[in-house]
Amino acid sequence: MPAHAGEIPKPNTAWIWKTFWIITAITALEFLIAFVMPSSTMRNSIFIILTIFKAFFIVAEFMHLKHETKGLIWTIMIPMGLLIWLLVALITEGNAIHEAIF
Amino acid sequence: MSTISPTTQAISDSALDKPRTGTWDGGNEPFNASYGKLMMWFFLLSDAFTFAAFLTTYGLIRHRYLPYTGSPEAFEFSTAYWPIPEKVFNSFPGLHGVDLPLAFVALMTMILIFSSVTMVLAVEAGQRFDKKDVQKWLLWTILFGTVFVSCQAWEWSHFIGGTDEGTLMNDGTRFFGANLAVNQYGPVLFADLFFFITGFHGTHVFSGICLLIYCFIATTNGTFEKRGHYEMVEKIGLYWHFVDLVWVFVFTFFYLV
Numbered sequence: 072m073p074a075h076a077g078e079i080p081k082p083n084t085a086w087i088w089k090t091f092w093i094i095t096a097i098t099a100l101e102f103l104i105a106f107v108m109p110s111s112t113m114r115n116s117i118f119i120i121l122t123i124f125k126a127f128f129i130v131a132e133f134m135h136l137k138h139e140t141k142g143l144i145w146t147i148m149i150p151m152g153l154l155i156w157l158l159v160a161l162i163t164e165g166n167a168i169h170e171a172i173f
Numbered sequence: 174m175s176t177i178s179p180t181t182q183a184i185s186d187s188a189l190d191k192p193r194t195g196t197w198d199g200g201n202e203p204f205n206a207s208y209g210k211l212m213m214w215f216f217l218l219s220d221a222f223t224f225a226a227f228l229t230t231y232g233l234i235r236h237r238y239l240p241y242t243g244s245p246e247a248f249e250f251s252t253a254y255w256p257i258p259e260k261v262f263n264s265f266p267g268l269h270g271v272d273l274p275l276a277f278v279a280l281m282t283m284i285l286i287f288s289s290v291t292m293v294l295a296v297e298a299g300q301r302f303d304k305k306d307v308q309k310w311l312l313w314t315i316l317f318g319t320v321f322v323s324c325q326a327w328e329w330s331h332f333i334g335g336t337d338e339g340t341l342m343n344d345g346t347r348f349f350g351a352n353l354a355v356n357q358y359g360p361v362l363f364a365d366l367f368f369f370i371t372g373f374h375g376t377h378v379f380s381g382i383c384l385l386i387y388c389f390i391a392t393t394n395g396t397f398e399k400r401g402h403y404e405m406v407e408k409i410g411l412y413w414h415f416v417d418l419v420w421v422f423v424f425t426f427f428y429l430v
Contacts, residue, residue, distance in 0.1 A: 079303045084294060091290045098286065102279050105259065105429055110245075115430045122425040126418055133293050133414045143204035143214065150218055154225045161229045165236030173239060 090132040097125050213408045217415045220377075224419050227370050228426050234362050250340040256359040258428045266327055270337070278428050281324045282420065285378075288317030289417040296410045299403025304392060307406060311389045314413065318382045325375045332367065367427070374423055377416045384409045 101121050108114045131137035136144055194200040204211060239254040248260050259274035266277070291313040298306030335350025340357035342348045348357045356364035388409055397403045 080301045082294075082297060082301065082303070082306065084297060087290060087293045087297065091286070094286055095283070098279070098282055101425070101429060102275065105275060110257070118425050118429050122421060125421050129289065129414055129418045129421065133289055133417075134411055139206060140204045143206060143211075146204070147214060147218055151221060154222070154229075157225065158229050158232060161233040162236050165233035168233075168237040169239075172237070 086132065090128050094125050094128055097121050207404060209404060209408050210411070213411050217411065220415065221419075224373070224422070227366075227373065228422060231366050231370065231426060234366065238360050238362075250336075250358050252340075252343065252360055254359065256363060258430075261332075261358050262328070262428060264331055275428055277324070277328065278424065281321055281328075282424050284317050284321050284324065285417050285420050288314050288321065289414050291317060292410050292413045296403075296407050299397070299406040302398065302403070304395070304398060307392050307397075307403060308389060311385055311392065311406070315382055315385045315389065318378055318385065318413075322375060322378050322382070325371060325378075329368075329371070332364070370423060370427060374416070374419055377419070381409070381413050381416050384412065 101118060104114060104117060108117075136147065192200075202208070202211075206214070235255055241248060241254045241257055245257060245260070248257055250256060250260075262278055263272050263274040264277065265271065265273045291310045295307050295310035295314060298310055333350050333352065335348075335357050339347040339349040342355075342357075348355060350357060351364035351367075353361075353365055353368065355361060358364060388406055391397055391405065392403075397405060
């Protein structure tokens with residue numbers, strides 16, 4: 072509860088806008104790359120890295136995970152990390168089906 | 174006259190009456206997070222699994238089909254290969270026939286990111302017990318969320334309606350737009366995945382808007398003020414940022430890659 076009713080502290084929003092501009096800049100960069108670079112594995116890798124950057128800023132700052140305890144951070148991050156294996160396994164599977172058909 | 178029996182007296186004097194302070198008897202909060210926030214995190218983790226399954230499925234199916242290998246300028250829709258997203262999503266409301274690849278989806282992305290910013294501002298205002306600011310930022314978030322869902326509705330109707338030319342299908346007929354069984358853009362599963370992934374995300378945004386409207390009403394009624402904290406705004410904020418986060422991934426894997 073506030074110390075005295077009716078007394079509201081000044082907003083502290085500089086970090087919010089800073090995060091917003093970072094995410095906006097990354098999105099603009101992605102959009103730019105989509106047009107100046109021809110489609111390739113290299114381009115896709117850049118997109119994925121930039122997406123992970125954006126995800127980091129949203130989760131760490133907006134969702135405040137950076138400021139939680141280490142235990143909570145790992146509880147969320149470890150299961151998410153396991154999904155990378157799912158992605159790799161199923162894309163390999165997709166390629167195998169592709170090879171079998173074409 | 175007090176009629177407390179000796180037995181009752183004995184119980185109230187026991188350890189049961191004292192506040193619990195130990196680690197394992199409920200005396201502190203695991204991870205220093207409240208029950209509600211922790212459960213929201215675990216729910217979001219499970220929801221992330223669902224979305225990851227969707228996007229992984231997209232990856233599998235896309236790799237299973239032939240990629241388009243010609244030059245982007247010569248691209249034509251065909252059910253024989255996976256389409257280039259920027260050739261499918263290249264229209265903008267009110268600009269009929271103008272080729273604006275990914276422009277509308279970029280706008281939608283910015284609207285949703287901006288709604289995430291107004292959401293953090295609402296959470297920040299809640300921590301300062303600034304009721305007016307909480308109301309203001311919640312309303313902006315509801316507005317941007319609604320605009321996003323409306324944009325998605327337009328995108329869906331355009332996708333379902335199809336282009337002016339349509340595509341000449343294998344059976345010699347011309348097909349316009351898309352449904353779950355046939356579409357003019359590429360393999361059947363392309364449209365199916367579009368409907369399921371963006372639809373599931375849109376449903377999440379819609380649920381989020383409903384929760385935010387509840388938050389706005391409760392803030393206006395002073396419910397959170399009486400409760401002594403605006404934690405509900407923080408929990409729903411977590412959900413809202415998650416929806417934004419999912420869109421960041423959908424944007425990359427469905428529209429950019």
